[in-house]
Amino acid sequence: MRERLIQTGLAIVAFSAVAAIFLIAIFIFFEGTPLVVKVGLLRFLASSHWAPTKGHFGILPMIVGSLEVTLLAILVGALLGLSCALFLAEFAPRWSVRILKPLIELLAGIPSVVYGFIGVVVLVPWIRNTFGGPGFSVLASGLVLGIMVLPTIIAISLDALQAVPLSYKEGSLALGATRWQTLYRVMLPAARSGIIAGFVLGMGRAVGETMAVIMVAGNALTIPHSLLQPVRTLTSNIALEMGYATGDHQAALFATGMVLFIITILLNTIALFAVRTRR
Amino acid sequence: MTNRLNFLIIGKRMSLHQKSVFFALFSAFLFLAVAGCGTGSKQKLTIAGSTSVEPFAERLAELYMRNHPEVEINVQGGGSSAGIRAVTSHICQIGMSSRHLTDEEAKTLHQFTIAYDGIVLVVNRQNPVRNLTLEQARALFSGRLRFWDELGWEHRRITLVTREEGSGTRASFEEMVMKDDRGEMASFSADALVQDSNGAVREIVARDPAAIGYISMGLVDERCSALSLNGITPNDSTIRSCTYPLSRRFLFLTSSPPQGLTKQFIDYVLSPEGQRALAEEGLTPVSE
Numbered sequence: 001m002r003e004r005l006i007q008t009g010l011a012i013v014a015f016s017a018v019a020a021i022f023l024i025a026i027f028i029f030f031e032g033t034p035l036v037v038k039v040g041l042l043r044f045l046a047s048s049h050w051a052p053t054k055g056h057f058g059i060l061p062m063i064v065g066s067l068e069v070t071l072l073a074i075l076v077g078a079l080l081g082l083s084c085a086l087f088l089a090e091f092a093p094r095w096s097v098r099i100l101k102p103l104i105e106l107l108a109g110i111p112s113v114v115y116g117f118i119g120v121v122v123l124v125p126w127i128r129n130t131f132g133g134p135g136f137s138v139l140a141s142g143l144v145l146g147i148m149v150l151p152t153i154i155a156i157s158l159d160a161l162q163a164v165p166l167s168y169k170e171g172s173l174a175l176g177a178t179r180w181q182t183l184y185r186v187m188l189p190a191a192r193s194g195i196i197a198g199f200v201l202g203m204g205r206a207v208g209e210t211m212a213v214i215m216v217a218g219n220a221l222t223i224p225h226s227l228l229q230p231v232r233t234l235t236s237n238i239a240l241e242m243g244y245a246t247g248d249h250q251a252a253l254f255a256t257g258m259v260l261f262i263i264t265i266l267l268n269t270i271a272l273f274a275v276r277t278r279r
Numbered sequence: 280m281t282n283r284l285n286f287l288i289i290g291k292r293m294s295l296h297q298k299s300v301f302f303a304l305f306s307a308f309l310f311l312a313v314a315g316c317g318t319g320s321k322q323k324l325t326i327a328g329s330t331s332v333e334p335f336a337e338r339l340a341e342l343y344m345r346n347h348p349e350v351e352i353n354v355q356g357g358g359s360s361a362g363i364r365a366v367t368s369h370i371c372q373i374g375m376s377s378r379h380l381t382d383e384e385a386k387t388l389h390q391f392t393i394a395y396d397g398i399v400l401v402v403n404r405q406n407p408v409r410n411l412t413l414e415q416a417r418a419l420f421s422g423r424l425r426f427w428d429e430l431g432w433e434h435r436r437i438t439l440v441t442r443e444e445g446s447g448t449r450a451s452f453e454e455m456v457m458k459d460d461r462g463e464m465a466s467f468s469a470d471a472l473v474q475d476s477n478g479a480v481r482e483i484v485a486r487d488p489a490a491i492g493y494i495s496m497g498l499v500d501e502r503c504s505a506l507s508l509n510g511i512t513p514n515d516s517t518i519r520s521c522t523y524p525l526s527r528r529f530l531f532l533t534s535s536p537p538q539g540l541t542k543q544f545i546d547y548v549l550s551p552e553g554q555r556a557l558a559e560e561g562l563t564p565v566s567e
Contacts, residue, residue: 051466053444061469125486134438134487136472219443219473230472240475244334244445246356 028261032254044255050221052241052249059256061223065231066207066263068224069141069217073206076146078199081153085195088154089161090183101158108151116215119144124216133228136218141231144212149202156201160194161187193274200271204264210235234260324540327355328362328375331396331447332529335560336375342556343547350540363388366532372541374532377451391531393548394562397496397518398452398525401481401503405488408432410507413524416456419491422468427489439471440480440492448477452493455525477561493525495561518563529562 036044039057047058084104088097119140128135164187172182188195210233218230219240232240238253238260245253326336333356340352357365359376363384366374377396380388400416402408408430411419418424420439428434442449457465474480480492485502496513499505505513508524517523537545547553554564 051444053450120482128487133436134472134490136483214475220470221473222469230470232473240443240473241445243443243475244330244356244447246445249445 028257032258035251035255052252057252062232062234062237064223066233068138070206072142073145074203077149077153077202081150085154085157104154112212115144116212119216136230137228138224138231139227140216141213145206149205153198153202156198157195160191164190197271197274204267210239321351322540324352325371326373327365327371329359329377330356331377331451332375334447376530388532392528393531394529394557395518397513398493399496399499399513400493400506401484402491403488421465435489438487438490440483441467441471443473443475497561
């Protein structure tokens with residue numbers, strides 16, 4: 001009897017967590033779809049004129065902005081993260097792994113507003129003084145996000161590297177390959193799908209990050225064609241304007257959320273498949 | 280509707296026993312939900328109108344309801360004209376307007392000035408420019424003027440800082456600066472940085488020598504320089520007399536002499552406490 005009760009209780013809690021996700025999705029689509037229908041999907045996605053209180057609902061600059069910022073972030077994050085994972089998996093003495101790994105995980109626990117604040121106070125003025133422009137830019141957002149996705153990328157690629165059977169490595173070394181050759185020709189290909197999954201999950205994180213980006217991106221409504229131009233992402237569009245938005249404006253923000261939701265789901269699905277093909 | 284959905288998803292494959300447990304929890308949840316929004320006996324007040332006044336009215340309503348839990352104040356936007364229409368036709372008790380009333384409107388409505396709104400152009404302390412004309416300000420923010428040397432400083436690309444769409448300050452600025460003599464509204468330059476608070480705008484202007492932004496008078500401090508417009512310095516007296524071009528009066532309107540809750544709320548807004556709250560939000564109070 002008691003067993004059953006606990007079992008039921010856990011089931012209810014588990015189901016309500018999943019139900020919450022479904023309800024959120026339904027709610028977003030419920031609120032956003034009418035506007036997309038009203039404006040027209042193509043006009044909504046491909047127009048770059050965003051003035052929602054005056055009846056213009058084009059989110060192209062935000063889509064492009066999100067993609068640009070995410071790409072830059074993943075370039076930075078992949079380069080730093082993969083190097084770090086390789087070092088930890090292959091070269092680092094065991095005591096330093098024991099110190100470094102928790103420290104990297106700690107990175108994930110720092111609130112995003114702190115990253116944003118450091119970005120505003122240090123990174124933005126540095127970019128402004130070194131390269132010119134307002135400082136609030138694609139570059140600033142990409143760099144901040146690049147650091148923020150590090151824990152995800154490092155943790156997952158490290159797992160992938162450590163999951164490569166020892167025999168592969170030993171076999172390669174026994175055939176006379178150098179350590180670098182082994183790493184490059186054997187370890188990396190064997191861990192490839194896991195590493196890619198790490199990158200994709202990192203991208204998911206970067207696409208969804210809001211606070212830090214609002215603080216350093218400048219949020220201008222242009223399609224940036226230089227790293228030094230300000231940019232607005234999908235997330236910051238929602239968070240910036242939700243305060244006083246009403247009517248169609250609010251619906252347009254929900255529709256922005258729909259686009260974001262679809263992008264995130266796509267990325268997560270890709271990551272899931274990437275991990276699956278490994279096994 | 281959401282509750283029923285929740286039930287459908289969970290209720291599908293459950294034994295009778297499971298169902299009873301579920302129903303117990305579910306009804307407890309429903310009970311809480313209903314208890315949470317039990318509004319039966321509350322006194323209600325509806326305020327509607329200008330979207331520039333709306334955020335301030337919302338703040339005041341929030342403060343008032345904190346001390347008067349028996350009252351429910353509902354603040355809606357829609358614009359000054361919609362507010363005037365709504366209060367004239369008794370759809371709401373108080374209308375909000377950020378524009379002057381026409382003679383006809385003034386005849387039928389009772390006006391209460393709750394505060395003055397002055398919007399000030401601010402630049403970095405290093406910037407020697409001290410005065411702009413309204414036309415220059417419009418050219419600047421629509422992106423037609425791009426370098427500071429066109430305004431008598433060094434050759435430096437201007438960094439524009441504006442507010443997010445939906446903000447009352449932005450709406451006022453658009454109305455008073457971006458509209459030309461023929462009533463054509465220029466749109467903001469797409470390159471302008473967008474920030475979601477007066478404080479964030481001020482922060483950028485304080486740090487970037489090339490920046491220019493606009494904030495409420497009450498939030499100007501020594502970290503940035505306020506510009507005069509058409510030669511008129513913004514201060515409390517030029518704003519109260521509306522001689523400074525970017526100033527206007529925020530009005531509460533009623534269709535008859537206020538009574539009951541309507542009167543109590545307007546009295547609260549005009550009290551030292553209400554006026555202090557408005558000053559904290561950046562407005563200029565009615566009197567010193």
